[in-house]
Amino acid sequence: MSSTTYDYIIAGGGLSGCVLASRLAQALPSHKILLLETGPDSRNNDAIASPGNAWMITPDYYHNYETLPQKHLEGRRVALKTGRALGGGSAVNYGGWTRGDRSGYDEWADVVGDERWGYEALLPYFKRAETYPLPGLEAQHGYDGPIKPSRGDRGYLLKEDVREAMLSTGVEVNEDANGGDIRGVARLVESWNRRRRTFAAGDYDLSKGEVLTGRTVARVVLEGGVARGVVLGDGKRLEARTEVIISCGALRTPQVLMLSGIGPRSQLEKFGIEVIVDSPQVGENLHDHGMVSFWYKLRHPEQGLAIGSEKFIPFEAPPMDGSHITVSVIGIHATSRGSVSLASTDPDELPLIDPAYLATEHDRAVIRTGAKIVAQMMESPAGQRISVGETPPGPFAPLTSKTSAREIDERARACMATTYHLAGSVAMGQVVDAECRVKGVKGLRVVDASIMPVSIGAHLQGSLYGIAERAAQMIIDAAENA
Numbered sequence: 024m025s026s027t028t029y030d031y032i033i034a035g036g037g038l039s040g041c042v043l044a045s046r047l048a049q050a051l052p053s054h055k056i057l058l059l060e061t062g063p064d065s066r067n068n069d070a071i072a073s074p075g076n077a078w079m080i081t082p083d084y085y086h087n088y089e090t091l092p093q094k095h096l097e098g099r100r101v102a103l104k105t106g107r108a109l110g111g112g113s114a115v116n117y118g119g120w121t122r123g124d125r126s127g128y129d130e131w132a133d134v135v136g137d138e139r140w141g142y143e144a145l146l147p148y149f150k151r152a153e154t155y156p157l158p159g160l161e162a163q164h165g166y167d168g169p170i171k172p173s174r175g176d177r178g179y180l181l182k183e184d185v186r187e188a189m190l191s192t193g194v195e196v197n198e199d200a201n202g203g204d205i206r207g208v209a210r211l212v213e214s215w216n217r218r219r220r221t222f223a224a225g226d227y228d229l230s231k232g233e234v235l236t237g238r239t240v241a242r243v244v245l246e247g248g249v250a251r252g253v254v255l256g257d258g259k260r261l262e263a264r265t266e267v268i269i270s271c272g273a274l275r276t277p278q279v280l281m282l283s284g285i286g287p288r289s290q291l292e293k294f295g296i297e298v299i300v301d302s303p304q305v306g307e308n309l310h311d312h313g314m315v316s317f318w319y320k321l322r323h324p325e326q327g328l329a330i331g332s333e334k335f336i337p338f339e340a341p342p343m344d345g346s347h348i349t350v351s352v353i354g355i356h357a358t359s360r361g362s363v364s365l366a367s368t369d370p371d372e373l374p375l376i377d378p379a380y381l382a383t384e385h386d387r388a389v390i391r392t393g394a395k396i397v398a399q400m401m402e403s404p405a406g407q408r409i410s411v412g413e414t415p416p417g418p419f420a421p422l423t424s425k426t427s428a429r430e431i432d433e434r435a436r437a438c439m440a441t442t443y444h445l446a447g448s449v450a451m452g453q454v455v456d457a458e459c460r461v462k463g464v465k466g467l468r469v470v471d472a473s474i475m476p477v478s479i480g481a482h483l484q485g486s487l488y489g490i491a492e493r494a495a496q497m498i499i500d501a502a503e504n505a
């Protein structure tokens with residue numbers, strides 16, 4: 024048998040790809056598993072492991088993008104990036120660990136008509152991924168999973184004042200915002216442990232399968248409607264006896280599908296790609312969590328209350344000289360839907376990305392409401408102890424509780440940025456079925472953020488580890504019952 028023949032080939036060694044490769048290799052020891060990642064290996068890499076480096080990681084570990092001009096953001100292009108290394112986004116992200124609200128998963132189950140994607144059914148898989156830092160929460164949390172996040176217990180000098188300011192708006196304390204109800208003031212759990220990153224490539228055991236980095240998957244080989252393997256960027260073909268699984272993330276997975284002949288007919292024909300499955304929803308339904316930030320000038324900057332390095336903040340902001348703090352409003356249940364489409368047939372070329380930020384009145388109303396709460400919070404006695412007021416960018420007036428809806432809308436259009444939570448572009452129910460199998464062909468699945476049919480109110484990684492665990496178990500069950 025050729026050394027280029029495997030049972031399972033996983034394209035994309037990001038967060039989901041690493042979970043799959045690890046779990047399949049553990050559960051199916053007689054199967055040959057291959058994980059292919061276009062970026063470099065990230066294991067034992069200090070730049071990636073250390074929290075201090077989190078926002079300064081070399082550009083080599085990112086795919087850097089710009090969106091298409093955004094219709095509802097005054098035609099602005101928004102800078103985006105995704106991880107490009109073994110571990111994908113989990114190797115470069117900031118570490119916020121949030122699972123999201125049960126309502127998002129229950130909506131997902133409704134949309135696809137399958138209870139396995141509802142919150143209660145996913146709970147064992149969320150637990151399987153984590154060793155949760157807060158004891159005694161067995162009903163909601165796991166205590167022997169590979170990812171070992173820590174509780175946001177760092178000693179910020181402003182913590183108590185910020186908490187008091189938030190509570191003054193009427194929001195209640197939530198002791199475990201990762202227990203299926205995200206409402207309230209909570210401490211952020213983070214995927215940092217003893218000052219090291221805890222992430223998919225570093226903490227899931229990848230020793231039992233084969234891992235090849237620096238390999239771009241150009242397309243899936245489909246013969247007679249069955250996935251037989253993949254072709255790499257250099258033209259080399261690798262065979263898959265059982266399945267190919269695409270885990271290239273919400274921006275590249277639709278690209279790989281389209282380059283393989285699965286996508287909207289008109290788009291494939293435009294680029295001269297043979298149409299194997301006319302699947303109009305490939306690349307559609309893209310969503311992100313847009314964010315608008317407000318910059319508050321500290322009343323006592325001399326007390327060393329804020330970060331003083333411009334390198335630490337990747338967003339457009341007043342000078343980062345320790346004189347300001349940021350309060351952000353993020354629309355985590357976005358209803359705006361955009362798309363990913365091909366720019367060319369070159370697998371290395373970035374696709375065209377349109378997250379359609381603020382396309383719906385719902386999403387604009389969320390930002391307005393959030394901004395009002397921020398103003399209320401910062402005008403409270405505790406907020407006044409912290410800050411003398413907001414330093415707005417450009418022509419805008421400082422945010423106050425009197426700021427009009429029109430002014431907040433203008434500000435959002437001018438300042439909305441990404442939170443890097445791109446998802447939904449190969450939606451379950453549309454492009455893949457409830458077992459993550461691509462409709463219209465055999466032997467091909469998609470497992471990554473692109474399958475999320477709805478916007479989950481999480482930073483995504485805490486959610487995605489559970490989703491990848493769920494999918495891995497489906498694949499293992501299918502293999503054991505074959």
Ligand SMILES: Cc1cc2nc3c(=O)[nH]c(=O)nc-3n(C[C@H](O)[C@H](O)[C@H](O)COP(=O)(O)OP(=O)(O)OC[C@H]3O[C@@H](n4cnc5c(N)ncnc54)[C@H](O)[C@@H]3O)c2cc1C
Nearest residue numbers: 035037038039061111112116117118119240471472482484
């Ligand atoms: C800067 C940044 C900050 C973030 N902060 C947070 C945070 O604080 N908390 C949080 O929960 N989430 C955060 N996220 C988001 C989170 O990391 C992602 O949602 C998550 O990693 C997505 O997982 P995935 O498996 O869908 O894809 P990814 O993890 O993106 O993995 C896809 C992988 O496929 C590879 N690939 C792509 N195309 C090909 C190809 N053709 N051939 C081979 N390989 C390919 C990519 O290089 C990548 O490694 C952040 C992301 C970024 C980029």
